[in-house]
Amino acid sequence: MPFPPTSKPAGRRPAMKAGAVSATAMMAPALILVGVFILIPAIVAVIGSFFDFSMTSANWTYVGGANYRRAVTDPLFWLAISNNVFIVVGSVISQVGGGAILAAILDRGIRRGGVFYRTIIFMPVVISSIAVAFVWMLILDPNVGPLNAVVKALGLPTPKLGWLGDPSISLWMLLLIAAWQNVGFQMMLILAGLQAIPKEHYEAASLDGARGLKAFWYITLPGIRNVLVLATLITVIGGFKVFDLVFVTTGGGPANATQVLGTYTYTQAFSFGNMGYANAMAVVLLVTAALLGWLQVRLSRRG
């Protein structure tokens, strides 16, 4: 008895080819956009990081790795990195942690008005960061801001240098604003994860005597593990890329106290005209974001 042919039937090849062509055609607009607005600028940034040039100058001088060596010895670069790390850690705790608590309350703790609270908490997510920054600048203003008035009314001392003028407080204020704006997004992600866990799991666990913390540890946490990983990675990447909120609210001040990689790169490029150095810092940021993105894909695949 003849065996059936092991190779694919010849008649399917044109169909596959046509499928590949149409897939390519459908992906082309996105690929072109990614190429023009992400890939090419990224390549130019990498090339530019090995040159010394200003934005208004036509002369590019090759300097090898000097811009990277400069970054290593630049205390402001390290200050910006450490501020980014502070924002990343703080944001994971306040946004993912806060989002998880809010999601748990909305999933289990509130019987009425869940949609209302969800909408209220999510609302800041849809407001632009610039608008959020301006609103908070007014709230935190030491002369006319309501926060000072409330704190004084409670008989508590207000910071003498202002919420955004005191180097020891201003970074915390940025964390607060970022948490206020983004906690709703994390809450929604985690809430979706919580609601996707079948109720039968809890019922079965309950029969086996696993309730409360045990149920949370063995059912809830594994059930939302992927969502938590995703939420954490989104927050970490966002924390490294943060720019608009800092730029508008403090401009990196007072006296560089809230400088982050994004604002410092901008300052070097557009205020000081050090485009090569700014490119080198942008490449550092790019590599960091790319690594974290890769980690996100890897972890979600594993999950």
Place this chain on the structure above:
Amino acid sequence: MRFRFNGEVRLVASAILGAAILAAPARAEDIVIKMWTLDNNGYKEFIAEAAESFKATHPNVSIEHQIFPGDPYKTALKVALVGSDGPDVFFNWAGDRATQLVKDKLALDITDYGDVPGGFAKVLPQGLLDSFRYDGRLYGVATDAVTKYVFYDKAYFAEHKLELPKTLGELGGLCKAIRQIDPDTIPMPLGNKTRWKAIHWMTMLNERAMGVEATAADYDLSRPADQLYTDPGYAKAFQALIDLQDAGCFEDAPNATEYAIADSMFITRASPMEYCGSWCTSALDQAGFTDYGFFRLPVMEGGKGNPDANFLVPEGYQVSAKTAHPQEAVEWLSFLVSDEQALKFAEKVQFLPSNTRLIDKAEGVPQSFKDIASEVATVKEGVNVLDALLEATVADAYMNATVEVLNRTLTPEAAVGKVREAALAVQAKK
């Protein structure tokens, strides 16, 4: 013989006419001068009316005017000038920003275009022409100059029998007196969140401590490295700022206060004084506050400054090196600083024009504007502002040092050290 306008002739005539139309040079109206300026009160109206008037002599030229807010403008301009769709003429501050564009060959040498009958070089005073001069050539047209004064509420001063100070020490005493009247009244709000307000103070405090001559070689980094920013006057100037802060002149958190909030404190008469620019008069008048006076920042006790020197920052226009219409662009700028247009500029924008020939005839401007114009005429020495005059990184270091002095995280000496460090780094690169 009768000429017959038959079909063939019509056809040929039409063909010739069509060819003539196609072959004709582009219509003269096609010349468009793209102009970028800041968004100041009355500026848009002034340029629109001037553009209409300009058509009388240049019917072929249209002006396309775009306005920008201050800080984004600095970045947008650099990007645009490097690109292919930048402005033909643009606003700029005299000083390092204008010079940098010249060095990068982005600003056009307009000496020859302006040095003709009716050209701007025949109209403007030498001092203002020099503000945009580089290596003996002209790279800009000064349109106006801004200055600063301590504005004060006349009614408040009369009510509490307060006298105008003659020295910085007396100014501090005045602040103390105001605090005694009402401890919650901020005598002179600063509003230094965006850092430029305090650098304006330092500009004049340096002058009051050392004089313009003594600082010039530090500002342009021409002094030998071992002497750069070593004059004790710099620390003395920072100390003067601290003394005023200690006298209660400013709000508690000047580095967290927006300049607009500080301005509004004076405009709403919550504060009786503010060190404000000549541009503030139009905001005050619009708010209906006209009962105010002004005085120069007083001299420093033991200082080496010139009492006749005052803050005077020329501003103007430069022409892009990429413009396709340099002749028309400069003719437009020359038109803007002509006697008639300078007068209209004063009336509409209420800025002090670079051409003051007809300033006395200005109508519809508040008396304070005319008073300031008269006062500026008595200034013997102009003091350019540090954030426009200094190299960008040195200016940034100066602004940060001033922030830290106000926050008391740096002593005056340490603050000067930070500035010197930045200046030495830039000098070493040169």
